[in-house]
Amino acid sequence: MxxxxxxxxxxxxxxxxxxxxxxxxxxxxxxxxxxxxxxxxxxxxxxxxxxxxxxxxxxxxxxxxxxxxxxxxxxxxxxxxxxxxxxxxxxxxxxxxxxxxxxxxxxxxxxxxxxxxxxxxxxxxxxxxxxxxxxxxxxxxxxxxxxxxxxxxxxxxxxxxxxxxxxxxxxxxxxTEGMMHVLPESIHEASVIPFAFPDSEGAPVFDALRSAKREIRLCIYTLDHPGVAYILLESMRKGVSVTVLAEGDPAGGMPKDELEILSALSNEGADVRVIKRSDDGFRRYTYMHAKYAVVDSNTVIMTSENWTQSSFSSNRGWGAIVRSESCASTFVSVFGSDSDLSNTDVRRFDEVYPTHTPGRVPPFSYSDSYAKEYPADVVPVFSPDGPFVALESLISEAEHRVYSQQLRVQYSWGETLSGNPVAWMCQAAERGADSRLIIDVSFDNPFDEDTRDGFAVRSILKGEKVEVRCVKGSGSYSMTHNKGLVVDDSVFIGSVNWTSTSFFQNREAAFIIRSAEAADFFSELFLSDWGPDAESISLRLSAEGRPSEGRAFVLSAEDSIVPEGTIFYWDTDSDGIFEREGVKIPVSFGAGVYEINVRAVLSDGSSWKGAWS
Missing domain, CATH: 2.60.40.1260 (Lamin Tail domain)
Structure with missing residues (x-):
């Protein structure tokens, strides 16, 4: 009508x-x-x-x-x-x-x-x-x-x-309707606890959750960590109100473990809501990709990682606990808007999954946390739009260092080098700032036909002053899932991938933390993950045991100065085929003179060669 x-x-x-x-x-x-x-x-x-x-x-x-x-x-x-x-x-x-x-x-x-x-x-x-x-x-x-x-x-x-x-x-x-926009304009005095995954295994997160006296609001892309579930259930038994807003249509679908945990929380009285397409196909955000919690309206937990057991224990990611009532109030407002049931894309969990069986949540304990706390000024940042505004201002003012560690970097940003974080990093490098970019390539192949992956971003930036390294994890973590940035004495921490979808279409959440101590904390982590510079890389080969005819001994490359994640391949018979793998290999030879060749393949796909005779 x-x-x-x-x-x-x-x-x-x-x-x-x-x-x-x-x-x-x-x-x-x-x-x-x-x-x-x-x-x-x-x-x-x-x-x-x-x-x-x-x-x-x-x-x-x-x-x-x-x-x-x-x-x-x-x-x-x-x-x-x-x-x-x-x-x-x-x-x-x-x-x-x-x-x-x-x-x-x-x-x-x-x-x-x-x-x-x-x-x-x-x-x-x-x-x-x-x-x-x-x-x-x-x-x-x-x-x-x-x-x-x-x-x-x-x-x-x-x-x-x-x-x-x-x-x-x-x-x-x-x-779109019901989408609350918050530009990164408010600055809040706070105390900040910086931490990293997998080093902390999430202990600062657990501590902050356990400190709750009245309420916990959790906004999350995926949640299947049994320890988080146990603490939330434990908190509810103490009278703490728990509200969860979870992404209802994550890439690949909602995992069975997450369904069981959300069902267990809902069954025990938590107000669990999911955001997903309404019956007519509408939803405000492409994904609810944020990963934060607000505790007692005075503390915000922010992570780059999903709240899953594998993410906490094996991914490289950054996090921060921010204590500030005024900062927390911003997150309470955004959470309230995003989780409002008057929005057609928000529904209660038990309405969407009325028959799902709660999973068993076992008792949980963890090692004590010894993280340091620092004074800081904090700026909340939310997608859509916020990261673009915040990062342009932040990187454009860089004088000394710009260190970015990313799960993903949109190829077109390196291709156009205009109006995006990659372009701003290149401009900072031109001004003389030490500008370095780590990109995860755990699922990329430098030799396949994908011309727009992390390796391609590195290739297209070869002519720029920004240094780029592609990484497939290391000995201490399995993959880089981080979305972190250090600029001089400031840090950007949150869920924001370097893609247009993340910047302009998802709901993402992040902090800019202005603190020299926090910036140095994450800078040290970044440089450790970066590894030695090319001029410092050195292959050092030795023998353990005395080489003699017919007697076994060990060839070793463990004294080499190489980045974590480097793989050693050996050619022990000078035929040009590197048929053995390992930092150390057992060998034995008959009488004669032999030249042993070794190839060290770094996690970014580059390689170094050495020989021992």
């Missing part, structure tokens, strides 16, 4: 914040685009009157460079009010109090179609362009300044976030 077209008392609400009119004189020229939705059956735009006088929409046209939609009837838009013009009836998730479809007698449409990959759209009256917007891969149109806004994903729209019109991407954000 079509709603009556009454525009006099309707004001647009976008992303939990009401529209603020421009500071301007009364003028019909204060009509502006305020929302653009380009993907889906009901594509279209929202127009808002930012002036302080009514505006007549007659003779107004919405154009995309190829087609147009024109108003054919006299319609008046009151100050601060909006109207959406859409191809068809909107889906239930797209909230608009007043709208017209292309079939309405009040508009006339000719070949107007917004491209999914990118387009330009502008409103004009009598040949005068009043406002314009460009997104995705489209070429900027006359009146637009700078690069386009990024591509608009499905179930998202671009919305005007600035009260001042600059006709640039600075005015716009990507969002």
């Amino acid at each position: 079509r709603r009556p077209l009454v525009l006099s008392a309707v004001c647009l609400l976008i992303i939990l914040a009401s529209v603020q009119p421009f500071s301007c004189e009364a003028s019909s020229d204060r009509l502006r685009l305020s929302r653009v939705i380009s993907v889906g059956d009901f594509e279209g735009v929202t127009i808002t009157n930012y002036g302080n006088a009514p505006s007549d929409l007659s003779d107004l046209s919405i154009c995309d460079g190829e087609g147009s939609v024109s108003f054919t009837e006299t319609l008046t838009l009151e100050p601060g009010c909006s109207i959406s013009v859409l191809r068809s009836e909107p889906d239930s998730w797209f909230i608009c109090e007043r709208y017209l479809t292309f079939r309405s007698s009040a508009v006339s449409q000719s070949r107007f179609a917004l491209a999914d990959e990118g387009d330009q759209v502008y409103i004009e009256r009598n040949g005068e362009v009043l406002d314009c917007f460009v997104y995705g891969n489209a070429e900027p149109c006359a009146g637009w300044t700078g690069e386009p806004l990024q591509k608009i994903p499905r179930y998202r729209y671009a919305y005007r976030a600035s009260a001042f019109d600059t006709d640039s991407s600075e005015d716009w954000r990507i969002g």
Whole structure:
């Protein structure tokens, strides 16, 4: 049923914040685009009157460079009010109090179609362009300044976030209904406990959870650590309120162990909720990928790792315990918005899995934690959008060091070197900052046909001053799952991978921690994982036991100076085939002179050769 077209008392609400009119004189020229939705059956735009006088929409046209939609009837838009013009009836998730479809007698449409990959759209009256917007891969149109806004994903729209019109991407954000945006602007005095995985095995996390007296709010991508489950159950028995928000559709599906733990928590009284697509396919974030907990509204636990047993005990990751009531209050607000059951993509666990059997949670103990605590200033950072703003400012101010350790780096960022963290690192290196990037390649092959993996990122950056190493774990950890960054005396810790999805489409959470002590703590970890510089690498071969005819002895390379994770291959008969593997190998020879060749293959795929005779 079509709603009556009454525009006099309707004001647009976008992303939990009401529209603020421009500071301007009364003028019909204060009509502006305020929302653009380009993907889906009901594509279209929202127009808002930012002036302080009514505006007549007659003779107004919405154009995309190829087609147009024109108003054919006299319609008046009151100050601060909006109207959406859409191809068809909107889906239930797209909230608009007043709208017209292309079939309405009040508009006339000719070949107007917004491209999914990118387009330009502008409103004009009598040949005068009043406002314009460009997104995705489209070429900027006359009146637009700078690069386009990024591509608009499905179930998202671009919305005007600035009260001042600059006709640039600075005015716009990507969002959807119920998506709370928090820009990284607040600074909080705090005390911070930095720690690392797998070194700590999660002990600081367990300590912080056990300190709860009133409540624990946990937002997590995956949870199957029995120790975490045991502590949460133990806390509930002491009267602590526990609320969990978990990703309901993680990549590969929700593991059986996680279902059992969430079911056990729900069965014992925890308020367990999952975020996943609603029945009509809508969800606010591509993934709820954050990994944090708020304890008693005064402590925030932040990790790069999922809360799983394997992640805590074998991955390289960073974490921090931040004690600050004001900082915690920001996370409480975001958690409350994200977990609100009025959002159609949030449901209680027992409604989604009513028959799932709770798993048994065994008693749990762990070694004491001896982590140090430091004073710091802390800035909360949330995706969408926050990491882009925060990292551009942080890296652009780097003077001495920029150390980044990443599970994944988007290849196109190294390819374009414009407006992304890789580009900012290259610029820091040009200014003289020691700039180093570690990329995990545990699942990459330098010899396969994948030309956009971690090895490819290293290859494309060879001409830059940023040093790049590809790592497949080491003797002390199995893989790099970190998303950490050290810039001078600041640290960035959280769940944010270096990809566009993580920056702009997921819900992610992170901290910027301004503390020389915390920065040095993680810098030492980074440099240890980096390993010796190339000029320091040395193959040192020796024999254990006295070589003699027919007698077994051991060839050893254990005194070599090489990065962790290096594998040694041996050619003991000078045939060019390296058929033996190991730091040490037992051998025996008959009478004669022999040359033993060894090849050390580093975790990044590079190799060094040596010989012993």
